[in-house]
Amino acid sequence: MTDLKKCNQCKEYTLEELCPKCNEQPKDAHYKFVKIKDAIPSTKEHFDKKRQKKSNN
Numbered sequence: 001m002t003d004l005k006k007c008n009q010c011k012e013y014t015l016e017e018l019c020p021k022c023n024e025q026p027k028d029a030h031y032k033f034v035k036i037k038d039a040i041p042s043t044k045e046h047f048d049k050k051r052q053k054k055s056n057n
């Protein structure tokens with residue numbers, strides 16, 4: 001079972017220990033995995049892509 005969490009700061013869902021947006025510690029989300037499409041994809045590959053975009057700008 002995956003541990004879906006929700007950040008109270010930016011209201012984003014995440015699977016990470018820390019919110020990828022604001023680095024706050026997210027609370028456990030009481031949502032089922034149906035909601036995962038609303039979550040930020042938190043794979044390493046995704047972050048690498050994001051970083052590349054940012055550094056290009």
Ligand SMILES: [Zn+2]
Pocket residue numbers: 007008009010011012019020021022023024
């Ligand atoms: Zn956040």
